[in-house]
Amino acid sequence: MKESSVPAAQVVGRYRVIPIIQEQAMANISTAKATPAIQHEVGLPGALVADWHDKAISRLGTLLKERRGLQVFMDSCTKCGACTDKCHYFLGTGDPLNMPVARQDLLRSVYRRHFTFAGKWFPKLVGARELDKPMLEDWYRYFHQCSECRRCTVFCPKGIDTSEVTMAGRDILASIGIGQQYSQEIIAKVNRVGNNLGMKKPALIDVLDNLAEDISDDTGLAIRIPLDDASADMLIVTPSADFFAEPHVDGLIGMIKVLHVAGIRYTFSSQASEAANFALFTGQRDQMQGIAQRISTAAQALGVSRIVMGECGHAWRVAYSFMDTLVGGFDYLDPEHPRPEHICELTYELLKAGRIQLDPTRNDGKVVTFHDSCNVARGSGMGGIRRGQFIVPRALLKASVPEIIEMSSDATMQKTFCCGGGGGLLTDDLMELRIKGALPRAQALQAVVDSHGVTHLVAICAICKTQLSQVLPHHNLGDVQVTSLHELVGNAIIL
């Protein structure tokens, strides 16, 4: 097995320093390409097609027409430089192609060559470039060194969304036969089985039965965790990592305690046993629609009146921003709750209504900080209130723990730093990138560990939880416990 070389832990200082440019620093980092079998399974060519150049340009032309934002983003960059030092992968690696503007220009220069008058006739004058094999390799490498977190977009005076550029680049690559193994295998498994893990119904039943037994033993309550229960009012759709991994499962236990105490008739679904939608990451709208449809179909088959999403960042972005258009509306839901809701919204609603009570002293000794997940922070809202995606999770934390310490304001809320593993990059073959990309988050965390003795980093995204658990030890922060928000809620809830 080929090991990716992992650098020695970097010095984590209190202040971020703009790194010295290191050309080609990450040119040797490339995530594995999808196998022919996986490409075929998701309806894509198994290997680079013979007429790849013309196919790629044609696909770009289609995307420019379909996605009006992409056309605007191709034309509107003035090279002001505001984005250059805002990307965690640039800050962590120093590779200039990880500056957002440079990443965009990989696509923009080809766009100019083929879709603008000046680029067709005077390519060198306007930085237009041909799509050749080396460019194709740069596309593959550097569009898979972007986590589509959109922090750079916050600072762009034109509002250029680099994630849309990355998604377009990945879509074009996959369409000519060069998909990414990690994301495409996951999309294939969701289509085949119903979740990213490939966990079939008997395994799901085993997990839920075991959890019910554990929670019953711990609490003395008679807990039952329903699956495919057509008498339920509410469908819970959570990332499958919650069934499988730590610390995710402790958050799932907290969710189940909330639902039990509030007396909600809920169910999980074996058909929609995944909140995540990796087609957002790969830019494949047809797959994104198909994965979203599973949830809507399951909800209608079960006859529920509410859909609630678990702690998954990009799932919430898809549910909040895109699902209505993707699956054709939610007229089957309760008119009081006419769209999918976030588990944090539900728990907050129950708390305000007095249907659950939280006692923060049950989390005594924990000093907690909150990591805003990028897709929640910059791609969604919560609670129907302005900035609700920041307010609602913090309100739940405040009710659940005695002490919350905020990290620096340039590393939280809308300026939050990605965990370093989002956007389809949470794969072992990108471990070096993931460790380096977590540097800005680690620096912000180190500062509050030093100043206030923070013990727990709380997240509401399965990717963030896995990534940070794995990479924080490389930044000498292995003692900080990465925790699900609903684990702390579950500790604090009065049963």
Next chain:
Amino acid sequence: MTTLLGTVETDHEGYLMSRSSWSRELAIDMAATDDITLSDAHWEVIEFLQEYYDNYEIAPAIRILTKQIGKRFGQEKGNSKYLYELFPKGPAKQACRYAGLPKPTGCV
């Protein structure tokens, strides 16, 4: 040292493409490249993973793994710290590889 590693088909991360090419000797060789000598304690975990996979077509969730290992082999073994000591790169991934099972996919 002779090794079986080159004789079997694996994916890009060293997981077996087919369970049928698995053998105990192969698992020993896989572990050796990570500087691990498989002990009885390792085999308890590897064999449980295979048994679970045969029943459910997926590796067990970490919580089920710790619970079952604890029940079968003693409560002192039923925790993730113990399993990480045996398999430092994570019981779900490293032990699955030695057991000839596919790597768990997703946000894990």
